[in-house]
Amino acid sequence: MRIRSALGDPANAERLCDEIDASIDHALREIRAFTYLLHPQDLTAYGLKATIEQYACGFAARTSLKVTTDITPEVDRLPARTQRSLLRIIQEALTNVFRHAKATAVGVVIKATESHFRLRIRDNGRGMAGGDARYGTSETSLGVGIPAMRFRLQQLGGTLEFRSTVARRSGTTLCAVFPHHLAGKRRSQRKGLLVIK
């Protein structure tokens, strides 16, 4: 509509074309970032730690976000199914940071204690509206990302919390915890045995 009304004014039409060019470039960058965020990863090639680190580098390269990682090598000893779940949680969380946080930096940390693994993803963005420890447990959003993350963690015997204070614009921190023993064991229904994978 603006171009139509500027047809008799070449200078104005030229300016509008530049704006459209810039919008298309911006949209293409966003599409590239989203396709990167959701592309499947081959965990068998390098293990989870290296895969997360490479993934974080690629994510940073396609967005303006600074991404840091601090991943314990212990994650590579988790069963393949648990590694896939963790990676999907990280992909979804980084997608949320990219889409919603308006952050400039995000950090991904996985630590192992004697009994648990702890995943923390912290951004310095605008925070979550209504963000508190229980975010995503009720009908606060139509999104499926956080419920899916919570479900994956429940399957590992773990929990998911968000810490966020919109007022102070101190960003959002995702905190996930799951125990070693449940993440590494699967019950064999058929044989009634406890199988350690």
Ligand SMILES: Nc1ncnc2c1ncn2[C@@H]1O[C@H](COP(=O)(O)OP(=O)(O)OP(=O)(O)O)[C@@H](O)[C@H]1O
């Ligand atoms: N890091 C974040 N910073 C700010 N707000 C966030 C962040 N992560 C999530 N949110 C808020 O939580 C809401 C729910 O997230 P969720 O991932 O469940 O759904 P969604 O991203 O909106 O949609 P989708 O189903 O595509 O994931 C988001 O709409 C957003 O408002």
Ligand SMILES: [Mg+2]
């Ligand atoms: Mg989401």
